[in-house]
Amino acid sequence: MNAVAVLRSPGVARLGGAGLLSEAGDWMLFIALPVFVLQLSGSPLITAAVFALELLPTVLVGPLAGVLIDRVDPWRLMSCVAVLQALLLLPLLLVDSAADLWLVYVVVVAESVLGTIIEPCRTATAASLVPVGDLMAVNQLMAVLSSVARLVGGPVGGLVLALGGIDLVLLADAATFLAAAALLVPGCRGAGRPAASARVRLFRDWADGIAVVARVPTLRRAMGVTACMALAQGAFVVLFVLFVFRDLHGSETDVGLLRGVQAVGAVAGGALLGLVSRRSGVPRLVAISLAVFGLVSLLTWNAPAVTTALGVYVGLFIAAGIPGLAAMTGLVALLQEHSPEEARGRVMSTFFAVFGGVQALGMLLAGLVGTGTGLTVALQVQAGLYLLAAALATRLGAGAPRVTGDGGSPARPRSTAASTG
Incomplete structure (x- = not known):
């Protein structure tokens, strides 16, 4: 199955569409925020420090976020995270001077933590939507959509910044997260994964x-x-x-x-x-x-x-x-x-x-x-x-063949293990 055909697999179009929207918004902010911070601070070092902060949650929180991903219904988790990503952008509307840059640091770290959850969750969920033989196709689709988001989001971010300033960019980015959440909500399956969350070690x-x-x-x-x-x-x-x-x-x-x-x-x-x-x-x-x-x-x-x-x-x-x-x-x-x-x-x-x-x-x-x-x-x-x-x-x-849950024989392909119906 090719990348276009795999869109017919239940849930793939919703997952890919949500990723496209949220990543386009990310690129809008990625282009606009450095310019805004540099204008406020006049310091390239401070501008670079803002984005160095984005790497810390990936390293420190990432492995622990995987525990949450394996214990919670992935669609519900991704939709909730997308809503939080939208809401946490709003404090940046209050930043008016260099004295307010601490808000930028807090928001950047918080958004990075949420991104550390949603990125591997999206990847793990994509793998559950198609048979093993179609993993390359679904990953190919997600990668192409990510590249399209980069091509569209970057120029649009610069244009929106020029037309309406950083406030308009923030509102547009928040809108992409909310639209992504709306696409993901129908995938929530109610029962979710086994109720092991209370016993998570x-x-x-x-x-x-x-x-x-x-x-x-x-x-x-x-x-x-x-x-x-x-x-x-x-x-x-x-x-x-x-x-x-x-x-x-x-x-x-x-x-x-x-x-x-x-x-x-x-x-x-x-x-x-x-x-x-x-x-x-x-x-x-x-x-x-x-x-x-x-x-x-x-x-x-x-x-x-x-x-x-x-x-x-x-x-x-x-x-x-x-x-x-x-x-x-x-x-x-x-x-x-x-x-x-x-x-x-x-x-x-x-x-x-x-x-x-x-x-x-x-x-x-x-x-x-x-x-x-x-x-x-x-x-x-x-x-x-x-x-x-x-x-x-x-x-x-x-080396060894594909593993199953018990580390034994190769897994059988599954077509709609986490489908939205």
Whole structure:
């Protein structure tokens, strides 16, 4: 089944539509809030600190959020979180000066905590809506919708900011969360999951989820690949800006353009992903995609020796979006497929926590790099990390078969385990 056909599976359209709306709103705020904070504070450091705060809940709260995801009806959880995301934006309407920036810090952390819950919950829920054989298709669909949200939300956020200021952006973002919640409400099944919530042993259940990752070879290896990818991605966030200014002699506009066009490649690549994955297999697809991503990165970082024409780099960044989407989609599908259903939320939360934590480490390490020879070396190392991740990914297909709830034989495909009807 391809990504379009999988929309017919009960619940998938609602889940994808809700994700598209809420992520478009996220990108609107992601574009507008840095400008607003910089205007109030006049400090790039304070602006950067606001967004560094977003990583903390992913690392600290993420694994524990997985316990909640595995114990509560996922549709009800996601709809409630979406409403809270809308309500918690409203205090930002009170921010008028630099003295009010503490409200921004509080809201950013609170929104990040809620995002730490809803992202792995959406991923775990998507896996329960389709048979195992359609995991790549449903993840492909979600990834393409996420890229569309990025393409739409960013420009709209800038336009809304110009027309109505930050207050209009906040209200528009809140509206997207409420619309997403409305789409998710029909999925609430009333009975929810087994009434184990009263008996939740928070840290023990979290430790049990970590034990699942450690016990299943594919999950264990996938986390190693994730860590390597995240280190490279974190370094990219810092090194990329330095590269544009030093090597391409570009501007802030060029930085925004090159970051945005990667989503174009992701959308285009999504159309081919299903065909490629069926022919090569998911583990091999992940390894090949990471290798291609690493090679495109090497080509990009060294191309200024030949040309600094911006059009060349637009093409390279679009090209990088294709293997980038394929690698992440395949990796998520493997995590979903090899996770016991009752622990899938904790596995996915662990994945997001590892990615966020190591990504932060990559940012810090890259922040120590200067703009001279150190930057040149760091760029090569960053691309090399993707090649190392590709080498690690060649082992993803080896080891034990898919596990069931008891860690035994392969699971039978399920078509509508969490369907909305």
